[in-house]
Amino acid sequence: MTQTELAIIGLGKIARDQHVPALAASPAFTLAATVDPVSRREDVPAFTNISTFLAQMPEVGAVSLCTPPQVRFAVAREALLAGRHVLLEKPPGTTVSEVMTLERIARDQGRTLFTAWHSQFAPGIPAARDWLAPRRITAITVTWREDVRRWHPGQDWIFEPGGTGVFDPGINAYSVLTAILPVALYTTGGTLEVPANRETPIAAQLTMRTEEGAPVDLDFDFRETGTQTWDMLIRTDQGDLALSQGGARIVADGALISDEGALAGEYDRIYARFAELIAKGESDVDLTPFRHVADAMMLGRHKQTDAFAW
């Protein structure tokens, strides 16, 4: 199999923790360069500027964008217009409109654009979707509580406009929900707790409904220093499904139907999917999770809370 050369743009925590190892194991891709204003690796060419990279390495056919979302659009647009396939880490941008514009540019250029929602590649997702498909949802509770200092140390961009605050992990919950539920959801209200010295929520309590009216309660919190929780409980007319560890472990009607380590293989499957899309000449742009964030930000009541410092 001929490997596609790929560059990582934005060599931060998620790139080092997940993308680099997944690329090292990928039969489809090989890491050919990095682009980052400060970070670099010694084993591949390092650029500090996207334009220079695009001009000097035309043989690199694909890029993975792992930068903070605030600079994503301009870089992705430039890469697509230069004929590269583009994988967007989550969240795919700062606004839904940006990503829709990228989708159109990718189509015009005949290149692949892939919004990689890593939680949709969690090991238990297919089993959960299959189990839920024939059932009627009656109620859902989502608890997504983690310690921002542990998972995003010093990442101030999270609390800047476009960083979405606690929706940075919360969007993973949305991406799981929309991947496994047989019905559409919409937001009905909620509270957004914004630190006095920051711009985006550090916690959010939200209500949604399924299209048929079943209640959905979501509890997102970035201040959880105890047990880290990425759980949902989905009640149906024929038993309940409990998802934990962000989608790794699934118990349905009391029986364990999936139990692998959290994040196991997520990024391997993401790169396999990216290779498949490129081979087929297709894009995969799923905007639903991001739209739920935008809807929550539009409908939520702002409530000022304690100033936040790292």
Add this chain to the structure above:
Amino acid sequence: MTQTELAIIGLGKIARDQHVPALAASPAFTLAATVDPVSRREDVPAFTNISTFLAQMPEVGAVSLCTPPQVRFAVAREALLAGRHVLLEKPPGTTVSEVMTLERIARDQGRTLFTAWHSQFAPGIPAARDWLAPRRITAITVTWREDVRRWHPGQDWIFEPGGTGVFDPGINAYSVLTAILPVALYTTGGTLEVPANRETPIAAQLTMRTEEGAPVDLDFDFRETGTQTWDMLIRTDQGDLALSQGGARIVADGALISDEGALAGEYDRIYARFAELIAKGESDVDLTPFRHVADAMMLGRHKQTDAFAW
């Protein structure tokens, strides 16, 4: 021509000022009922409850939803599921996801759903679009300043979550922009001024860019007690276009290309379009203006401002 019987749901200011006269003049529709918890007319049956209306008047084939947006989704869903064609006054709901769900239900039901952006039916819109089509946009300024006490007296829902505050008129500016520009826009930032005692912005200063990077500055203000202004200036590589009175008056390259009264004929054209969609068995669901509001609410910095009282 056989007229379609139509019910107005939500007999408030916009229904009385615009929908009732437009229906009286329409060759395609006739007002057959109203549904409103308090208001009524003497000339047609009046209901206080949507379910009762749907059950008792199956011959009424279409409804216009003029309620505040917070109750729009449930009512529209019920009407579509009961086989009625639905016109949604702007804004079409409280979240983009809601309206996308309605779009799917309309498709499943084989009924027409129409998001009626009245400003897109302003008299100067076609001339502006044609004039701009071959030109390259270099800069845009939008000034949308009106007195909320004059245009929305006592309408507290505007300042409740889902009411969108100053975006209620601002969305008209977005709907004009997206109707006349040959390029996509996306929001890059801004400030949202929220009264200390309210939930939604009373003013907003926003920046957008065209896809090609041209700057777009928007000034939305609900506190304008002086001259009411609904203007935009669009600079291009071949002259400028000035739109005023919300799209009624257009001056392009110094020449007047459209000058009719503000709102002249907007609702007549809306109902003609609704009739055309029903005849063709199509829907027209344009979510772009609403998505720009959601993007602005997601990206804007909140700034507390003076408490607001009517």
